[in-house]
Amino acid sequence: MLSIIDYDAGNTFNVIKAFKYLGIEVQLTDNPEKIMRSSGLILPGVGAFGPAMETLEKKNLIGVIKEAVLINKIPLLGICLGMQMLFEKSSEYGNHKGLGLIPGEISAIPEKSGLKVPQMGWNENHLKKDETDFEFIANEYTYFVHSYYAVCDKKYLISTVDYGVEIPAMVQSKNVFGTQFHPEKSGKVGLNILKTFSEKVVK
16 A cells, blocks of 8 residues: 655645545555555655654654665655655755755755746646656646755656756656655646556556
8 A cells, every 4th residue: 555654744635635536545654564564655745854854753754764665665756845855965944964865955946037936836847767657747737836956966857847947846766756846736747647656656
């Protein structure tokens, strides 16, 4: 069964609702044994990087997530802040250590003339990976709300969007995936992301 990691993330309810709409069974849990027995993991998230990582630490979930993903090879999908937490560190309101599942760091979106920060709204995905189960995201619009973005090697990019700089929209490192956008708010293409993860990535 897919497990949504429970650490009081703000978008958790909408993510659960999206999976239920698709007819995909999920459980919300912070129980280490249930996480370890999961077929796949979802790490949702909205808000600030530091407090979110602190909550994971207080719940003793950081080591559990790393073991599940790195040792047990359970696929994981991070959503929005959940994607950012997959990286090594963030400079949001200080310097904070991330889960370190994907090499790279989280930095502030630079303010460009005519572009407001945060990026809030729909933006077009540009496909960067030739072989992926998510090729259907090419030229599709997904919904973003964020002020920080991932800076990482291009080999981890599935898709990007242009917002003054090239912003990673969807990333992958082996069995670890992330979407900077909110698939649960991105219409049919967002639902297809969740469906594809649960049907093609999760074995």
